[in-house]
Amino acid sequence: MLHLAAALALATTAVEPRVVWSDASVTLLGAPSPDGRFLSYVEPGSGALSVYDVAGGNKRALVTRPAGSNEFAYFSTVSPDSRQIAFAWFNDEGFYDLRVVSVEGGSPRVLYRNEEAGFVQPCAWTPDGASILTLFFRKDNISQIALVPARGGPMKVLRSLHWVYPKRMDLAPDGRFIVYDSFAGAASGDRTIFLLAADGSKEVKLVARPGSHLFPLWTPDGKHVVYTSDSGGTMDAWMLDIADGKPQGEPRVVRRNLGRALPLGITRDWNYYYGVRSGASDVFVTTLDSPAADARRVTLRFPERNSMPAWSPDGRRLAYLSRRGTENFGEQARVIVVREIDRQEEREVAVKLAHIERVRWSGDGRLVVSGSISKGRSGLYLVDPQSSAMRPLIEEAGGPYRGFEGVMPAGGRRIYYLRGEGELRARDLESGEEMTLARGASLSHLALSPDGKTLACVAGPDSILLTPVEGGERKRLPFAEATELDWGKVLIAGKGSELWRLDPEGGPPRLLPSPGNRERGFSQHPDGKRIALTAGKEKSEIRVLRLR
Amino acid sequence: MRRLAVAVALATLILGAAEKKLVVPAGLDAYLPVPDSNPLTAGKVELGRKLFFDKRLSRDQSVSCATCHDPAIAFTDRRKTAAGVNGREGPRRVPRIANRVYGKSFFWDGRAGSLEEQVLQPIANPKEMDLDVAEAASRVGLDVPALEQALASYVRTILAGDSPYDRYLAGDAGALTARQREGLRLFRGKAGCTSCHLGPNLTDEAFHNTGVGWPADPGRYQVTKVETDRGAFKTPGLREAARTPPYMHDGSLATLEDVVEFYSKGGQGNPYLDPEIRKLDLTAAEKAALVAFLEALNGKVRDGM
Numbered sequence: 001m002l003h004l005a006a007a008l009a010l011a012t013t014a015v016e017p018r019v020v021w022s023d024a025s026v027t028l029l030g031a032p033s034p035d036g037r038f039l040s041y042v043e044p045g046s047g048a049l050s051v052y053d054v055a056g057g058n059k060r061a062l063v064t065r066p067a068g069s070n071e072f073a074y075f076s077t078v079s080p081d082s083r084q085i086a087f088a089w090f091n092d093e094g095f096y097d098l099r100v101v102s103v104e105g106g107s108p109r110v111l112y113r114n115e116e117a118g119f120v121q122p123c124a125w126t127p128d129g130a131s132i133l134t135l136f137f138r139k140d141n142i143s144q145i146a147l148v149p150a151r152g153g154p155m156k157v158l159r160s161l162h163w164v165y166p167k168r169m170d171l172a173p174d175g176r177f178i179v180y181d182s183f184a185g186a187a188s189g190d191r192t193i194f195l196l197a198a199d200g201s202k203e204v205k206l207v208a209r210p211g212s213h214l215f216p217l218w219t220p221d222g223k224h225v226v227y228t229s230d231s232g233g234t235m236d237a238w239m240l241d242i243a244d245g246k247p248q249g250e251p252r253v254v255r256r257n258l259g260r261a262l263p264l265g266i267t268r269d270w271n272y273y274y275g276v277r278s279g280a281s282d283v284f285v286t287t288l289d290s291p292a293a294d295a296r297r298v299t300l301r302f303p304e305r306n307s308m309p310a311w312s313p314d315g316r317r318l319a320y321l322s323r324r325g326t327e328n329f330g331e332q333a334r335v336i337v338v339r340e341i342d343r344q345e346e347r348e349v350a351v352k353l354a355h356i357e358r359v360r361w362s363g364d365g366r367l368v369v370s371g372s373i374s375k376g377r378s379g380l381y382l383v384d385p386q387s388s389a390m391r392p393l394i395e396e397a398g399g400p401y402r403g404f405e406g407v408m409p410a411g412g413r414r415i416y417y418l419r420g421e422g423e424l425r426a427r428d429l430e431s432g433e434e435m436t437l438a439r440g441a442s443l444s445h446l447a448l449s450p451d452g453k454t455l456a457c458v459a460g461p462d463s464i465l466l467t468p469v470e471g472g473e474r475k476r477l478p479f480a481e482a483t484e485l486d487w488g489k490v491l492i493a494g495k496g497s498e499l500w501r502l503d504p505e506g507g508p509p510r511l512l513p514s515p516g517n518r519e520r521g522f523s524q525h526p527d528g529k530r531i532a533l534t535a536g537k538e539k540s541e542i543r544v545l546r547l548r
Numbered sequence: 549m550r551r552l553a554v555a556v557a558l559a560t561l562i563l564g565a566a567e568k569k570l571v572v573p574a575g576l577d578a579y580l581p582v583p584d585s586n587p588l589t590a591g592k593v594e595l596g597r598k599l600f601f602d603k604r605l606s607r608d609q610s611v612s613c614a615t616c617h618d619p620a621i622a623f624t625d626r627r628k629t630a631a632g633v634n635g636r637e638g639p640r641r642v643p644r645i646a647n648r649v650y651g652k653s654f655f656w657d658g659r660a661g662s663l664e665e666q667v668l669q670p671i672a673n674p675k676e677m678d679l680d681v682a683e684a685a686s687r688v689g690l691d692v693p694a695l696e697q698a699l700a701s702y703v704r705t706i707l708a709g710d711s712p713y714d715r716y717l718a719g720d721a722g723a724l725t726a727r728q729r730e731g732l733r734l735f736r737g738k739a740g741c742t743s744c745h746l747g748p749n750l751t752d753e754a755f756h757n758t759g760v761g762w763p764a765d766p767g768r769y770q771v772t773k774v775e776t777d778r779g780a781f782k783t784p785g786l787r788e789a790a791r792t793p794p795y796m797h798d799g800s801l802a803t804l805e806d807v808v809e810f811y812s813k814g815g816q817g818n819p820y821l822d823p824e825i826r827k828l829d830l831t832a833a834e835k836a837a838l839v840a841f842l843e844a845l846n847g848k849v850r851d852g853m
Binding site for chain 1: 576577578579580581584716717718719736737738739740742743746747748752754824
């Protein structure tokens with residue numbers, strides 16, 4: 001009788017995932033402990049490596065940053081005995097190192113610290129706890145699958161991959177085989193799952209069907225690999241049987257439509273933990289006077305995937321970024337969409353950029369795009385919104401992948417841009433001549449006055465710098481912690497979800513009404529009344545699917 | 549406390565029943581892509597090594613693989629283009645053949661898809677060893693598949709690594725001089741070399757048109773018959789390049805300085821020039837730094853088991 005009840009319970013839980021954690025602290029960077037008792041995660045705000053007790057809901061910070069620093073924890077993975085956590089730590093030198101800390105707390109040990117491989121993602125431990133299977137991203141744009149000894153010592157690189165960073169890898173419970181995702185073929189943008197022997201003796205492609213197959217994880221018996229795939233039209237969880245490092249039969253769906261899911265790990269009792277994001281932001285047009293009441297969504301085909309709007313100089317078109325593909329870390333697949341505001345018309349601009357950070361309009365109606373092309377070159381690109389033809393305005397090999405912030409007035413002869421964190425420059429596009437207009441500790445977020453005479457940028461934590469483009473006296477407006485700037489009819493600074501009107505003559509800043517859930521990215525319409533903005537609150541929660 | 553993981557360690561692989569170990573030099577992947585149809589065994593590798601030096605594999609018994617691929621200089625020679633039996637000149641430069649186990653295609657134009665497919669071709673090539681392959685096999689008392697498998701296995705064990713650059717990547721900042729570090733910065737940055745020369749073997753294993761030798765040699769076009777592949781050649785790995793001049797598929801550049809100058813000028817213009825090749829306008833100091841960096845890629849070459 002009891003037996004039957006248990007079996008029934010199993011059958012129902014096998015289909016419906018259950019939410020195990022849903023509050024403002026949820027981040028999708030951690031992993032469940034193998035014993036299923038806790039989740040490692042990064043506390044938003046403090047950046048502390050923390051643990052969340054699944055049964056009791058308690059949270060505990062394990063590693064916090066020193067006061068006044070910008071350090072934070074990132075990916076983590078829990079040891080087989082659930083007593084140690086290997087984690088990535090963004091350090092005081094501006095790259096990630098690999099550390100280990102006891103679940104009881106205490107000071108962490110640094111296992112690997114090397115700027116040459118400055119992005120690390122610990123993914124799994126060997127069954128004996130002796131090594132940590134870690135993904136490295138190197139300065140020359142390759143990623144490496146390596147084993148790092150948990151007690152210190154040189155790492156062993158098993159496999160190098162060019163121009164690709166696997167979403168996830170995992171080690172079989174017996175420690176013999178690694179699974180990871182990478183491009184299916186030389187000319188393919190789709191990814192699939194590979195199996196690599198942990199001693200380096202062989203590699204096999206596990207999934208040969210079309211679609212993008214990602215985030216492979218081993219089941220506790222080492223007989224199956226569970227991964228996500230979009231081949232059924234939604235993001236589904238699939239399972240493939242493996243015997244002695246070889247695929248057996250065809251993969252099958254375990255659960256359809258996980259949502260915007262990001263798999264985190266499988267515990268020893270077959271609980272599949274994954275994060276789900278929902279309620280993402282979108283682009284709205286509203287009025288400056290009454291933004292909450294007047295807001296209407298302007299995106300048509302791909303709701304809840306849009307951000308960073310920019311009005312064209314004639315006010316008839318709105319360009320914004322739209323996310324495509326699956327949930328992602330780091331590089332996001334984004335496209336540029338141009339909406340004709342008076343018609344139900346939305347068009348994708350096909351630009352060949354690996355990463356698009358931001359789009360604006362030039363004074364004469366072309367698009368100025370910050371981002372990077374696939375081969376490690378980045379900068380500012382000029383794109384024709386009709387033909388999608390693209391040419392670099394400022395380009396640099398090995399520059400920041402986000403490219404540079406830049407504004408381009410009408411006439412097409414000049415571009416103003418921010419180089420690195422410290423220089424505001426003007427380039428004459430005909431002669432190639434460059435001039436430094438301002439230098440400062442940390443300049444960011446550039447905007448140009450509508451008359452084309454003054455540039456505004458955020459200068460450090462407490463001021464806005466106004467720089468006349470033809471030289472002359474610069475002016476500082478005191479204003480703390482601006483995170484955005486836009487100069488239309490008036491000069492507006494964003495600060496978190498707030499919008500502030502600044503007076504270029506030095507009068508006091510004034511808080512504007514704004515919807516409380518505003519996110520980064522807004523643009524004033526040339527009529528001075530309307531504003532396009534990004535709003536909506538992205539929310540994450542952790543769910544568990546019983547696989548057995 | 550800053551702790552550097554200095555990986556001078558040698559990854560080891562246990563192969564075959566004989567328990568012989570193939571030592572993979574520092575800086576290279578432990579995973580060696582070896583086809584299931586020809587697993588590495590100590591026996592095949594040792595036989596392959598003997599065959600590699602065996603002149604009976606050429607028509608007049610004057611030339612072995614090692615005649616052109618000299619182990620003392622990273623398995624290449626010093627000539628502009630190859631010389632086979634009777635001093636017959638081939639059209640292309642002898643490539644260094646280290647780390648080919650990681651290769652995806654073989655020859656400058658990639659016409660061979662595997663080392664098995666590749667290793668018998670020099671024997672039959674009238675400008676190289678000029679001997680019927682079946683006869684070559686019988687001269688050394690083997691059948692053709694055995695000859696092929698042994699040679700391919702041996703070539704897979706020729707590995708170059710353990711250079712100052714590898715020690716630097718593993719965390720030993722002092723392994724490169726200041727000038728070499730500057731060269732590395734340029735190699736990845738302003739000069740854009742890592743668009744094609746990247747990873748442990750400093751090659752993307754792909755084909756690019758740099759304009760070298762244009763339009764004399766159709767290069768990759770000969771294999772694909774795609775017009776835009778005209779003049780494209782496989783990116784060579786750069787390990788041990790500094791000590792093995794001359795350079796490029798036609799040996800047309802005598803020194804590393806010439807190579808860097810060639811790139812600085814934006815290669816040789818032609819309709820299919822790779823978009824990653826463009827005028828760099830490097831200063832004299834920058835050119836010297838790049839050359840210094842390339843010298844840091846000289847390390848150790850090992851072969852056999």
